[in-house]
Amino acid sequence: MSDFSTIVQRQREFFSTGATRETSFRIRRLKEFEQALKAREQELFDAIETDLRKSRYDTFVSELSLVYRELHFMMRNLTKWSGKQRVRTNLVNFPARSYLLPEPYGVTYIAGAWNYPYQLTLIPLIDALAAGNTAVVKPSELAPRTSSVMAQIINATFAPEYCIAVEGGAETAQAVLKERFDYIFFTGGTKIGKLVYEAAAKHLTPVTLELGGKNPAFVLPGCDIETCAKRIVWGKLLNAGQTCVAVDYLIVHSSVEEPLLAAMRKVLETHYPSDGTAENYMAIVNEKHVDRIAQLIDRTKLYYGGNVDRTNRFIQPTILQNVSWEDAVMKEEIFGPVLPVVRYEDLNDAMARVKRYPKPLSLYVFGPDGGEKERLFRELSFGGGSQNDAVMYFVNDHLPLGGVGASGMGAYHGFDGFRTFSHYKAIMEKPTWLEFWFLKVPPYAEWKLKLLRFLIERL
Structure with missing residues (x-):
C-alpha cells in the first residue's frame, strides 16, 4: 500500500x-x-x-x-x-x-x-x-x-x-x-x-x-585513569562511533593527559582491531561516510590508529592529540571512531569554548565529586549525561532521552x-453544595476586592 x-x-x-x-x-x-x-x-x-x-x-x-x-x-x-x-x-x-x-x-x-x-x-x-x-x-x-x-x-x-x-x-x-x-x-x-x-x-x-550533537567529555584532575580510559574508549567506539550519545571529543586537564592517553592506547591495543578484516567491529554505514570521517583525521596530530579501509568500510579507532578548537575535526559532529583530545588548563576557558557550540545531546564528566563536576552539570546546557561513564544513562528506563536546542526537542x-x-487533559470537578457566587458577579465593591486580595495572598 x-x-x-x-x-x-x-x-x-x-x-x-x-x-x-x-x-x-x-x-x-x-x-x-x-x-x-x-x-x-x-x-x-x-x-x-x-x-x-x-x-x-x-x-x-x-x-x-x-x-x-x-x-x-x-x-x-x-x-x-x-x-x-x-x-x-x-x-x-x-x-x-x-x-x-x-x-x-x-x-x-x-x-x-x-x-x-x-x-x-x-x-x-x-x-x-x-x-x-x-x-x-x-x-x-x-x-x-x-x-x-x-x-x-x-x-x-x-x-x-x-x-x-x-x-x-x-x-x-x-x-x-x-x-x-x-x-x-x-x-x-x-x-x-x-x-x-x-x-x-x-x-x-x-x-x-x-x-545529535558534538558531545564533550571532560576529564578532570583526580579521575580514576584506568577505569575512565576503559569507559571513554567503549563509549566512543560502541557502534564504531556511530552513536548519537557517543563521546565526540575529550577535554582533558593537562595533568592527566599523558597517563590517560597511554591507558586508552592499552585498551585499544587489547580489545579493538587495526584492520578491516576483524570480526565483532561494526562497519561504517557506507563509503560516503568513510570518506567524510577519513578527511577529519589530521595525520600531523595522530596519536593512535588512522588506518582506513574503504572497501571494507573500516576506520581504525583513532586518537588525535594536541587538537585545537579551530581544527576541522572540531567543526562538526564526527559520528565515527575518531577521538580528538583537547588539552585545558583553566576550566573556565574550556567551558566558555563549549558554550560556543550548539547545545549537545550528551555531556560526560570523568572525575571526582566536587565543585568542578557540579559546575559542569549546572552551567552547561545539554540533553543528558553522566559522571564517570559514557552512554549508559541512555539505557536507564527511568531517565528520559532527548536533546535541547540543536540536539533536538x-x-x-x-x-x-x-x-x-x-x-494530558487538565480536569477539575466541583460539587454543587457550596458556591461563592457573591464574589463572582457585579457589583464589584471595594470590600470584595480587599477580601479577594486577602484570600489570594494567603491561600
Whole structure:
C-alpha cells in the first residue's frame, strides 16, 4: 500500500472507533509484537549483519534487549499510566478535585534511523502504541535489509489501519509528510530534522526531534585513569562511533593527559582491531561516510590508529592529540571512531569554548565529586549525561532521552515515552453544595476586592 492519504484516513477512522483507548487492547498488541520479533529474531540478526556488519552479540545488547525491555516496561505500567493522575487543588477552588487524564494523540508518524535501526525505530513505535495511538512507521533506507525485515514483521503483525510500515527514501518521506498527522517522531540529523519540523508546522502537528550533537567529555584532575580510559574508549567506539550519545571529543586537564592517553592506547591495543578484516567491529554505514570521517583525521596530530579501509568500510579507532578548537575535526559532529583530545588548563576557558557550540545531546564528566563536576552539570546546557561513564544513562528506563536546542526537542524512553505520545487533559470537578457566587458577579465593591486580595495572598 503506497497511497499515504488512504493509509492515514483509514488509521484516523480506526482510531475514532475508540478501540486503541482500551488498555487491554494495547497490551495484547504489544505481546503479539514481542512474539513476532522473537519468532523472527534470527532474520533480524542476519539483516543487520548484512547492512552494518554488526555482530549478534552487539545487536542483542545494544538493540533487541532494549526493545524487549521497553515492551515489558510498557506492558507492566501502561494501565496505571493511562488512568487519572491526581494533582492538588488550591484553596481558591475549594471544594474540588483535580486530575490529569491522558489520551492518545491519534495518528502518529515515526521515522527511524540507520545507526541503531531496531531500537531507534521500534522503541518510539512501542511508546506510541502503548499510549493508544495508531502509527505509520518508516525505517531508514540506509539500512535496507534491516528496513525490509522490520517492515515485514510490523505488517504481518498489525492490521494496516492500526500500524503500518512503509519503506523508501527521501521521496517517500516527503510524500508521507504531506499528510496531516497528530504527532510526528523523528530520529536523525539536524538538516532533515528541520525539514520535518517545517512540514509539521503546516498542520500545527507536535513533534519530537531526536537529533545529535558534538558531545564533550571532560576529564578532570583526580579521575580514576584506568577505569575512565576503559569507559571513554567503549563509549566512543560502541557502534564504531556511530552513536548519537557517543563521546565526540575529550577535554582533558593537562595533568592527566599523558597517563590517560597511554591507558586508552592499552585498551585499544587489547580489545579493538587495526584492520578491516576483524570480526565483532561494526562497519561504517557506507563509503560516503568513510570518506567524510577519513578527511577529519589530521595525520600531523595522530596519536593512535588512522588506518582506513574503504572497501571494507573500516576506520581504525583513532586518537588525535594536541587538537585545537579551530581544527576541522572540531567543526562538526564526527559520528565515527575518531577521538580528538583537547588539552585545558583553566576550566573556565574550556567551558566558555563549549558554550560556543550548539547545545549537545550528551555531556560526560570523568572525575571526582566536587565543585568542578557540579559546575559542569549546572552551567552547561545539554540533553543528558553522566559522571564517570559514557552512554549508559541512555539505557536507564527511568531517565528520559532527548536533546535541547540543536540536539533536538522532546524526550522518550519509559514513562517519558508514554508521556510524549499522550495529551494530558487538565480536569477539575466541583460539587454543587457550596458556591461563592457573591464574589463572582457585579457589583464589584471595594470590600470584595480587599477580601479577594486577602484570600489570594494567603491561600
